[in-house]
Amino acid sequence: MASIIIIGISIFINFLLVQMKVQNGNYLDAVVDVGFAMGLVYAFGSTGEGMAAATIGGALVSLWLLFKPIDFNNSNYGSY
Numbered sequence: 001m002a003s004i005i006i007i008g009i010s011i012f013i014n015f016l017l018v019q020m021k022v023q024n025g026n027y028l029d030a031v032v033d034v035g036f037a038m039g040l041v042y043a044f045g046s047t048g049e050g051m052a053a054a055t056i057g058g059a060l061v062s063l064w065l066l067f068k069p070i071d072f073n074n075s076n077y078g079s080y
Helices: 002-023 027-044 048-067
Strands: none
Touching (some): 002 027, 002 048
């Protein structure tokens, strides 16, 4: 039961973050978020706990990309 609540909260947060990125014009980040979340759900979605881990992972990637968006124009991308 707890994993279902965690999945619901994570999906809601991830949806809000992707919607915010699309409204701000960060389409690449939104596509990466959705693709990464779908990949995690496909890889770990065979159990309830795996699905919870995948949705939490997708939400954390969305948060990461919110603060450090993808920029292919920056020649120093990937260096910290």
